[in-house]
Amino acid sequence: MSDTRAKSMRTPLGRVRNLGAAHSGTTDFWRQRITAVAMTLLIIPVVAVVIMLLGRNQAGAAQILGSLPIAMIMLLFIVASCWHMKIGMQVVIEDYVHSEPLKLIAIMANNFFAVTVALASIYAIFKLSSGV
């Protein structure tokens, strides 16, 4: 950053105007809130689903998780939580990791982790719903 600052004729204020230094504005802030509200609404159904599944064997669990309303609740919760945790962990990384290469690696790893957990869980729900 210090290099561009030396070469550029733009003022520091000019560079961060409108969408800010990251050029994505308040997108992450807003998405963090949307996913938080979504999970606040979903928490009671999700806890209810988990309690319904306790003590059941695989066949019973698979049957419940494969039903449409429960699959929908789980899918919405998985998408909201993975998105939310990806943004949250990125904030933590940006706050504490100051080495630029390390920060980039950590942010990439964070993205890979969140997407992998989300897709693995979504795949499992789809597989349970299709009954194969």
Place this chain on the structure above:
Amino acid sequence: MILSIVHRATGIALYFGTLLLAWWLIAAASGPSAYSYVQAFTSSIIGRLIVFGFTWALLHHLLSGIRHFVWDLGYGFKPNEREALTWGALIGGIFLTVLVWILAYAVGGGR
């Protein structure tokens, strides 16, 4: 004030806790033998402790997050209001965790 770092710490714990959730769903989709590993783990002492800790982290993070909604909307900034929100999240999180586990044992324990 200390609670802001607890919000963060529970968030990080939940981040890694999603691995347990993903494992459980994949096992349910895979078959009886894969599912029996999850059940063996969650019924062990260490497994129960982890799931109990996960429940608390989730419910505390939820209530602590609602506290942030209140602040986002521009309310609750007076010292006594901040104290009330903080203690509400702390005590409420523990209360809800115990409530969920009582429900879980009442419903699931009977099966």
